[in-house]
Amino acid sequence: MKFSNRTRWLSWLPQLNPQVWILAMGRFLSDLGSGFTLFYAPIFFVNQVHLSATQVGIGLGSASISGVLGRILGGSFADSRFWGRRRTMLLSAAVSAIASLVLAVTSDFSSFTAGNLLMGLGMGLYWPATEALVADLTAPEHRQETYAIVRFADNLGLGVGIILGGILIGTTGAYRSLFVIDAISFVVFFGVIYFAISETYRPAEEIKNKKVKVKNKAFFILPISWTTALSDRRLLVFICVNIIFTTYISQLHSTLPLYLSKFVQMGNSKVGFSTTTISALFTWHMIIAIVTLIPIARFLKRFSHPQTLTVSATLWAVGFSFIWATAIVPVGQLYWTILAMGILAIATVSYTPSASALVADIAPVYLRGVYLSINSLCWAVGYAVGPPLGGWAIDRPPTIASSFWLALALSVVIVVAILQYLDRILKNIDTSK
Template sequence: MNLFRQSFAAWLPQVNHQIWILAIGRLLSQVGSGFTLFYAPIFFVNHVGMSATAVGIGLGSQSISGVVGRFLGGSLADGKVGRKHTLLLSGLVSAIASFVLAATQTFPVFVLGNLLMGLGIGLYWPSAEALVADLSTPETRNEAFALNRLCDGLGLGIGVVLGGLLLGTTHAYRSLFVIDGISFLVLVLVVFWAITEVYRSQGQHRGMQGWGVALRDRLLLTYCVVNILFTTYIVQINSTMPLYFTNFVSIPPAGKGFSTLTLTAILTWHLAACVLTQLPIARTLNRLTHARALMLSALLWGLGFVFIWLTGVAPLFPLVWAVIALGILALATVTYMPSASSLVVDLAPESLRGVYLGVNSQCWAIGYFIGPPLGGWAMDQDPWIAHSFWLGLTASIAVAIAILQLLQRQLCQ
């Protein structure tokens, strides 16, 4: 038993205890997000009565306020406000957004809720990622980011399972958003009581000056181009794929798409695969440069999209193709996440970590602006366009790999 405990302790990341506390807080928050993440498009399309395009536009509107939130989040995190208090503000704004979405009956209110959520998310990522960077060393940073991603995925998985069970028995979609709001308030309490601010601003870069430094960094801008592609891919899992599996996959003999319970099981498998492979892959990626790791991720994204396409067009075993697709996309996601964040931290001066990570997070805002409307439009078209959409994403992988090869050469120079 002692040998097992020692082996288990050695397997766990050897990081600052506050990183563990932050990761647990993020896990609790992500449980609430898992309640809504995959079911929101289905609820607003099939129950509230909005079109898939309208829901895509509403979800994409998060990117508008997200740009503002990320700008403020990076600046506040590097300034006198600091990482911790910026993170607290983000949790409060996100909680309000969840409660607004819980009360949504019309498209304008839906857009308002998404605008608030975008602002909260924008404030969150630069401050949260900067906290992880501050509390870790270069040797442990990859695993520190991987630990937080693992807890994100584990929380989402728990939320998806519980949300699916709740929907399967009560169909109380609106209660999911209330639970999401409460989970953000739990994160606020954890951060407020348990996290200590490590970084202290010395006022080296004020106002737009820090953003000017970041936006003149040629390496950072090259990375941002390909990162927009990656974030566009990620959002398809959350916003487009559930609609595709529900409305365009034909399950014999009735010819209908996957049921809510089946969809829940598939998405739970995806999140479980992310959780189980996150730390082993993060340690394996220490042998590769960050750019090489991102190339591997791009190849996995392309392969995963091919199997999603097969799920919709193959005459037999759609569930098998879906399970394979979500497993491959899990590997693509966990290969991307820690490598992307660690690369940006390596590029950033310590006094500008919040701003550099804010620029990195802006790529997510752009990806969320492009991804949901594009996927929603495809799902509103004829079946052949909906099916071909996934092959189009696969073809775009060539662009991502070409840019990453350029980035690798620039880093070597």
């Protein structure tokens, strides 16, 4: 009976290539380290290093400047014979480990910015290669669930990291050690890739058919690959909406912790949420994301990608509205925030697998790295815009700071309109085939 129950539980999981599970485990270990720093970094650099909220926002946003370069290189490297997916991921892990060590010794704005520039470069190199590798190993009909699995590993790692980071901060107050742990996690991830992941990029015959010349030792596919991708109307429309989604996500990581610590008061205390309370709230957020990611991906698989993203956009509007409610409702701020964090978690997990699967589905095989690089560039733009914008709002009076969340909720109307247009484009193309 026990064997039967275990077999039934395992059969519920999608049947994936073993390398996907190995990659997921590596991503869990890497994000475990990132979870130590992700939500505590803004608080540490404002409260202990004594940078202003605007400086922290600019510093975090600077990662997106180098992230743009990293994503361009990452996409081109991933589609090149010399680098491929595996070598690009190894380079990313090495650069990210160095960035974490720089942040561990940061004491001023210039070193803070330098560390974030390096981290942005490392993350930029990473995303196109890893997303392309997942697509290489997965059939289209299982792609959304596969991306959900690796995102599950990401969220689980972040969740455990947040919990352990909160415990470490609560007991020792040693913020800098968090960045050292993050560096170690990247070194471990480097080892997983080096010993357990094999190269999946195979130059397709379609390259010859399209007359795209690739030198055997070239670092890049010639710029025609980018020209081809950027002439795809489906991709261009998706870029517009994806930048807005990633701006929303950046607010969770950079602006919301500061807003909760500065403006959302606990009852009549006139004091914002403590670091321990914020840690608990983000732990709750990650638990909801972890528990719901795979079931939601499986449920939403019946809908088109634009329809799934419309569901996500609606949830973002509701979640941001509840954050705004913490400023206008005189009681129950903690309960409003708990509800908002749960809804925003579901909004996130509704978005991430479908967005990656959509781009992988429309990309030609030989340009998969470039297409997914452009998808990842949306994250760079979102994180370039989001933290400085949020930091500006935090440095304003409470009325403006709270109204910022209402403005984000209202902006979802634009997102839904773009998604409806994208859905019509995709349906027209399918009909014409």
